[in-house]
Amino acid sequence: MRRLPRKDAVIVGLGWTGAIMGHELCQAGLQVVALERGPWRDTASDFNIGTAPDELRYGIRNDLFVRPSQDCVTARNTMDQVALPIRRWGSFLPGNGVGGAGIHWNGHTWRFLPSDFNIRSHYLERYGEGIFPENHMIQDWGISYDELEPYYDKFEYLCGISGTAGNVNGQIQPGGNPFEGWRQRGYPTPPLRMQHAQNMFTKAATELGFKPFPLPSANLSQAYTNPLGVTQGPCTYCGFCERFGCANYSKSSAQTTILPVLMRHPGFEARVQCEVVRVLKSGDGKTATGVVYVDETGEEWEQPADLVILAAYQLWNVRLMLYSGIGRPYDPNSGEGVVGKNYAYQANSAVNGFFDNQLFNSWAGAGSLGITADEYNGDNFDHTGLNFVGGANINCTTFHARPISARPIPPGTPRWGSAWKKATRDNYLTTQNIGSQGSNMSYRDCYLDLDPTYKDRLGRPLLRMTFDFKPNEERMSAYVTSKMEPIMRAMGAKQIVSNPKKGPWSVVPYQTTHNTGGAIMGDNPRTSAVNKYLQVWDMPNVFVMGASAFPQNAGYNPTGTVGALTYHAADAITKQYLKNPGQPLVQA
């Protein structure tokens, strides 16, 4: 192993959180290196308009995601089963390369509800202990919405998010989400244009008493120049967003918002195709001294650094902590330990509507083109007697109609032959769905640890995921889905097919890449891995970014909150930590 010159900070992973953190630390005068195990990616070369809209390559063969042969996860539903590797991605799609999953996201950019952050104390106060499900591990986050608000704002203005505000400094705004937490100002850009389906949904939902509003979108409605001076173009509704890179600079990503500035910062360098294999610790085990990484030729390098930022995807942050012995591993039998604890996911559902005489032309869409109703999310509604915690947002989106994967036919139609062909043709342009993004609570037996059998290409144990949807989530999903059906009926569907979330969780069909937890934040080192600044409780020069910090998952896409937490952590590092390095920012 060869030793490289010391850096002030090393960042593991150059996606959204790595790029944000890199920029903030460089602005503070630090010398920073980011280590990214995937390739360099750039709009013009990698997302050429003549190669980007390719469903087979990107949507089906997964060209932008980390190869399972490089790294994957073993999975099982219960602790008494033998976990097996996810040999090809299905349920979720971890990113790869510079930009990470922020390259191929859809761009839904939400703030969580204020009550999501103190969920345990909030529900306890309103409903009593009896509301919580069996074996739950629901915890408060150790941070309040009010503390995070400035950082949500910062992330939204970095991205230029398109939307309509619902609550500006406590004043409810027409056309926005009346349930959202206060925001200091409106969105940077107006909402996207709406498709036929959204217009129908808005009318139907409004008549039923909902207050629908445009889904906040990182596909921009118009050109926007962010505070770093980086400009994005307007979205053209190409219908190749999630799973694809954007060819015309209209989807917010590290590439389109930060890298043009960060890569030219004299304090910054990136090394690509360099996989960090462990974090190095001092003799007393109380401080990280840097990282070890392997380059693409297999050579090992030591990169010493004073500050170690784990900014990989949620799963890989947890895995790196387990390898490196950072934080006490979680033990589901005793409930003790913190690393790997509270893995959660998202309980989504859909209602499909088959229509006559409507042309939705859903191929003209954008990742975040949609209308949302938030009446049944979080604790926006009275849970008394409902026997579940949590909720879901309700969305009518038009984000693609790519024909290998999106050819809805009514149940009972043959899978092949002339009848299949006719049904496929008749329903392709005339079907619309309403979906929900549901919360997912945390449970004692849903967790991450190292697999005892399966190894990666470097001989290290794979991460093992033990997870299933619990009755709480099934009840929540059934309830919210039952609220979606009347909207679909009012929209005039001739046939309605409901798919509320039900266990067992399967690795096969795509559900969502909203994996959370495993290195959760909180106010107590006994029950959480990091403090509210994402600083590891017992290794103060290590910070862990990303959704691994979520103690449980809310009824929204996570990226907005991930961005806000990153800016919050960066602010604490540059304004507090660097004045007194090596010290905890929160006293245990």
Next chain:
Amino acid sequence: MRAPSPKAALLAAATGLAALTLGPAPQAAPDNYDAVERGRYLVTLGDCVACHMNPNGNHEGAQGFVGGRPIETPFGMITTPNITPDRGTGIGTWSEDEFYRAMHEGIRPGGARLYPAFPYTYFTKMTRRDVDAVYAYLNTLEPIHNPVDRNTLPFPFNIRASMLAWNGLFFEPGEFRPDPNRSPEWNRGAYIVEGPAHCGACHTPKNMLGGDRNSQHFAGGPLQGWLAASITNDQRLGLGSWSVDEIVEYLKTGRNARSAASGPMAEVVEYSTGLMTDADLRAIAVYLKEPSQEATPAAARTPVSGDDDRMKIGEAIYTDRCMACHTGTGQGVPHMFPRLAGSQIVQQEGSEGVLRVVMQGVRAAYTPHAPTSPAMPAFAWRLNDDQVAAVTTYIRNAWGNAAPAVSAGDAANMRRLLENRP
């Protein structure tokens, strides 16, 4: 945390200096600088690093002057010399007078004649005081030993004595003489443009022997597989429809609402105009709007008919691959995707510029004021020569544009030219 590394401190200092020259009002007039600082700024006006920097792309400090970068001329490659004060391989032994003679007359110590790829034909307009300042600045650089093989031109152009005859034909030494009937701003602009900034070196067409065609002052033309655009006052082909403010913004940031600097001009903006003072940029713009020599106005053009096959094919390709950025009406997106409708770059007589951009792609200039530098993707891998010709013909003749049609042979020539050029 330890103090920032020495490198960071150095860079911070350099950034501070940049801020000094770029900062908002009040800006010190260059005349108030001491000789070295004036020299540093004059080197920026002259874009010296674009040619003399290390071929590995490093242009920090003395690396910007170590030479060795091959410069393409119509007569072959010329490798630029080391102009750091290294005594063995640079200009460390040159006296101030010898340096002035090189700049003013194109003659090296010892009497050898320089090729006009080194634009002494423009530098001759510089005042002795300014040339001395450049000399003073260059002598503050770290001397770097970097021998450069200068003899890369093929016969007969490798015979330096031939430059004597060339100079007789095309070169008139002499410092710039201000026009007393013009404003100081105009005269400042004229001095920069015709002197240190040597704009005509690219933007004035050359005759067979590489001399300026003065009747086509600033009319633009092919250059190293690119096309230097016209910067005359012509409405269709030049800067006639540009305001002074638009020219200033373009030179300062590499962008304006209509266009983006790319190719060789991107380097000019990054290393030179983007670092000039606002006052000097304004002076340049004022001068360009009323240059001392007006080119013969370009003849009017009739657009290629919409019935032409190339226009129909070109429109189909444009609709499928181009309008997602440049929009269906060719308006583009200000400061992001260049406007094609009414664009003088697109309508130049020569098609080299559009062909190269469409086939190879290109990235817009980076400046701290406009850091995005979005890139046009390449299409040569997918479009055949007929298709390239059609789509370029279309954008040159749609939306009120008018320019000669592009042939498949033009596209084939460009394809050959680009074979070994990243």
Next chain:
Amino acid sequence: MSDERLSRRTLLAATTALFGLVGTADARTVTGLPYLGNEVYPPPEARPGPWLFFTADEGAAIEAIVDRLIPTDDLGPGGKEAGCAIFIDRQLAGPYGRNEGMYMQGPFPANPLPTQGYQNQLTFAEQYRRGLAGLTAHVARNFGNRKPHQLSAEEMDRLLTSMEKREANSPEFNGSALFDLIHNNTMEGFFADPIYGGNKDMMGWKLIGFPGTRYDYREVFDKLNTRYNRPPVSLLGRPEWNKAGGRT
């Protein structure tokens, strides 16, 4: 695709210091914002010609199957004319057939849970080879010693139905697994970009009204709930990109 990408990137890193990618002791360091003209990563284009993976008999069997899965009827041509068999052949001859990028280390347990997904030790190419051998034997046993492509349309429909409903499964022949595999790849071929050898003349897209890769549908928002009339376009272009009579 992954290997090509890696090698190209490596080459760039090793040779083009000028553009900010430095291949030295610092290993793949990127500073500045790298850019190279003409840098593009197109997919491998399927070319006409003989089978690259299938034997003649295998190819004939697949052609017969895809043409019943997607039959020629009054709505238009079927799977064979669309090139679905060529698509599958080219896929199996490439990275997909080798399960490139998938996690293929053992152990492979005998009875994985359905929720645990793909746990097959064989590559897709191997599954086709063995599956088609099993199919050939199955057809010979049950259809009078004929080969699959010699079945009538009705017989083929009967065979496919029995495979789909797991009625043809035996220890020697996992008919339902083979059906699912071929069905999946046939649909991919019929609806994937024509650059991969199927969906000839965009016939799959034309059937349903998918306009392809145009990348700008802003004009749709001016006329919602109406039919979009521009012709579809693939990664290869469309006929209007060429003079009359030219290749797509």
